[in-house]
Amino acid sequence: MAKLQKFLVATVLLLVLAVPALALDLDGARAKGLLGEQANGYVGIVVSPTPELEKLTAEINAKRKARYEEIAARNGAPVEAVAALAGKKLVDAAPSGQFVRTNGGWTKKP
Numbered sequence: 001m002a003k004l005q006k007f008l009v010a011t012v013l014l015l016v017l018a019v020p021a022l023a024l025d026l027d028g029a030r031a032k033g034l035l036g037e038q039a040n041g042y043v044g045i046v047v048s049p050t051p052e053l054e055k056l057t058a059e060i061n062a063k064r065k066a067r068y069e070e071i072a073a074r075n076g077a078p079v080e081a082v083a084a085l086a087g088k089k090l091v092d093a094a095p096s097g098q099f100v101r102t103n104g105g106w107t108k109k110p
Helices: 002-022 026-031 051-075 079-093
Strands: 035-038 043-045 099-101
Touching: 026 035, 026 051, 035 051, 035 079, 043 051, 051 079
Parallel strands: 035 099
Antiparallel strands: 035 043
16 A cells, blocks of 8 residues: 555646646746747757657747748848847847857857
């Protein structure tokens, strides 16, 4: 009976701890140091990737790319130039303590 009790407690703990991870959004992931802004205009994974982080990153970056493409088409500019300009603004606007990547590895913004 003790083994079953331990198993149930462990299972409940895992489920309780997993729920916040599933409800993760961009702001929460950045605040927790899981995702960061990059100079190329897209978010990147700062820590070891998990399926949830990869999915969130892909969704955010797909939406950003679509927006960059709209802006580029409207202004006759290359998508990469629009993304780079957005990246600079996003990196500059990142709050202190969040991760950013400009020309190399991840750094915490002072």
